[in-house]
Amino acid sequence: MTASGMQRTKWNKRLLASTRGRILALLRDEPRTVNDLSTALQLTDNAVRAHLLSLERDGLVQQRGMRRGRRRPHLAYGVSPEAEHIFPKAYGALLNHFVNAVSRRLDARALRGAMRDVGYAVAQDHLDRVKGRTRRERINAALALLDDLGGSSKFEERGRKQFIHGRNGCPISALTATHPEACLIIESLLSQIIDAPVKKCCQYGDIPRCCFEIGRA
Structure with a gap:
């Protein structure tokens, strides 16, 4: 593996171990709203939005339509196809x-x-x-x-x-x-x-x- 490849692997591991990584793991299973994520991670809605904004800027998360809420529809988020390379695979x-x-x-x-x-x-x-x-x-x-x-x-x-x-x-x-x-x-x-x-x-x-x-x- 090249030096740049090793650096990328280390970056991926650090990301997946972080709160942003936990968000990506949840979104990889299925699209979720800010509410869903805040409940699963026990974070405030604002904290989740800040992480989602960062992940969107990095091209790892994208909006996946609207979901019906009690009072109004909520945006749902999912991982982008580009995010798939971050997750570990059982081969190389x-x-x-x-x-x-x-x-x-x-x-x-x-x-x-x-x-x-x-x-x-x-x-x-x-x-x-x-x-x-x-x-x-x-x-x-x-x-x-x-x-x-x-x-x-x-x-x-x-x-x-x-x-x-x-x-x-x-x-x-x-x-x-x-x-x-x-x-x-x-x-x-x-x-x-x-x-x-x-x-x-x-x-x-x-x-x-x-x-x-x-x-x-």
């Missing part, structure tokens, strides 16, 4: 170089199989925790595991279909930018944890979005 540049090297030695089919094998192997370390659990409990365990990997995810039901979405960015975006087949790692992992077929429906580009459809067991 070394992993990206490793996958690049492996992809030069394997054909496309073998590489996809290897990605699925990685997800399967990761899931095996956690299967004891979900043994005998209901489908919804397994889904909740899968969400928690994705959070542990550095992503923030949510469960959604649309009619008879069920999905897991990344809230902001992608937990393995350093890989998916050049190797979209890396999403098969998560697809395989989720399938094992939930004990149901899972199919990736991710969006790629400058700001990747995780999406996995959960099938019926």
Whole structure:
């Protein structure tokens, strides 16, 4: 890692350990109002507004519409896509170089199989925790595991279909930018944890979005 990279990493750690970092962590889960944040952090509304103003200036927070309040609507805030690089991930540049090297030695089919094998192997370390659990409990365990990997995810039901979405960015975006087949790692992992077929429906580009459809067991 370069000196500037190390400096950036230290800055990120200091930020996340501060009150502003706690605000970012809360907003990463879901958009919140000043009221929500002041209650969660036990700060005054004015103190929260001051932190939000600073985070907005730094391009880490943006307004996300209005929410109905008791007397009047309140602004909701969320993290910006640019803020995602601040949160720690469970991999680094070394992993990206490793996958690049492996992809030069394997054909496309073998590489996809290897990605699925990685997800399967990761899931095996956690299967004891979900043994005998209901489908919804397994889904909740899968969400928690994705959070542990550095992503923030949510469960959604649309009619008879069920999905897991990344809230902001992608937990393995350093890989998916050049190797979209890396999403098969998560697809395989989720399938094992939930004990149901899972199919990736991710969006790629400058700001990747995780999406996995959960099938019926």
